[in-house]
Amino acid sequence: MRFSSMLGRGRLIQRYKRFLADIIVDDQILTLHCPNTGRMTGCAEPGWTVYYSTADNPRRKYAHTWELCRDDAGDFICVNTARANQLVAEALAEQRIPALAGYEQVRAEVRYGAENSRIDFLLSGPGRPDCYVEVKSVTLHEGEGQGFFPDTQSVRAQKHVRELMECAQAGHRAVMLFCVLHTGIERVSPAEHLDSKYAALVREAVAAGVECLAWKAEISPEGMTLTQPVSVKV
Template sequence: MQFSSSLQQGVLIQRYKRFLADVDVQGQALTLHCPNTGKMTGCAEPGWPIYFSTSSNLKRKYAHTWELVQNNLGHFICVNTNQANALVAEALANHVIMPLAHYSDIKAEVRYGSENSRIDFLLRADNQPDCYVEVKSVTLLDDQPLDSQKRDETSKRELGQGYFPDTKSERAQKHVRELMQCVQDGHRAVLLFCVLHTGITRVSPAHHLDPVYGALVTEAMAMGVECFAWRADISPQGMYLVQELPFIG
């Protein structure tokens, strides 16, 4: 997925009111729309380089949208969570995700479930059960041991641990329950974690931030809900899903 227009670069001053960010662009302050409602832990440090797009819609109050940030280790992070579904849609259409490559009919945003949800993608193929795919955007990288007694083990293990969600999410809990019901109804159900941080090398549920969600994912996997994590290659020119990562429930 290439960006529709060249991204401009600035330096982050601050993110505030959840949907706004001020950046320095060649000495001039500019306010951007921030399309991310999460905590953005490790994704919004003042002084970091950021990249933003510009809309041609003259009716927008803020014409510019924050797309990427580059952290102090040089990793690119896509903070525009709307891009996760676009990346997955492209990958599904191009048969990149091999466990899902045989589906010929791909529909987005289909209403389903008893809790009034919309599935990100409903996949269908001849003589196959329907496949319900829920996409989650992963940007939280946390390599610090949760237990202070285990801090010495940090140097002994591989870095790059990513988590979802980055805070308690009742909405994410609901989606897992809906997928569990899909399996009970005889369908295929997939949690697809779209990794939008180039420093993440594996993904786990954030049991320490949302223990209810973590327990639900563990239960869902035991019932047959499939969990995949795919990392995007990210640059100011574009993004593509390129690599499956280990998912550790």
């Protein structure tokens, strides 16, 4: 996935009101839309380099969208959570994830489950059980290559694990795909220290047949691509 135009660059002042961030560009303050509902722990330190896209829609209140940042170690982090599903959709279309290759049909945002969720991707084809794929964006890095999800307690993420367990128990394939959007992360685990219930549910889900995969993106201001699997320890 290449960005549609060259990203602008500035220095982060602060993120605030969840969906806004101020940066400095050429000694001027510019306000960006921040497309991330999470805490963004370790992704938004003042002074870090920020990369942003610019929309040509005159109706937008904030024309600029925060896409990436670069930490003091030189690692790139994608803070636009919508990019995770875009990257996975691209990888599925190009059959680049071997464990999820060979399905004839890929549908996005399909309603399923007793808790009225939408699965990120439903893969199907003759002679194979349907495959339900839930995508999670991983950006929490706590050193030595270790990444975690989620970055805070998440009732919504817990619900998704329960839904995947129901899919597996019904005879379908159920896959949790961690999309690693921090170039410093080399392995992924559920964040038991932040959401112990989620971590326990993931372990229960794996025992029930849910698969856990993690793929890491190569990230630069020019674009991003899922390029390699990384290990998952539950």
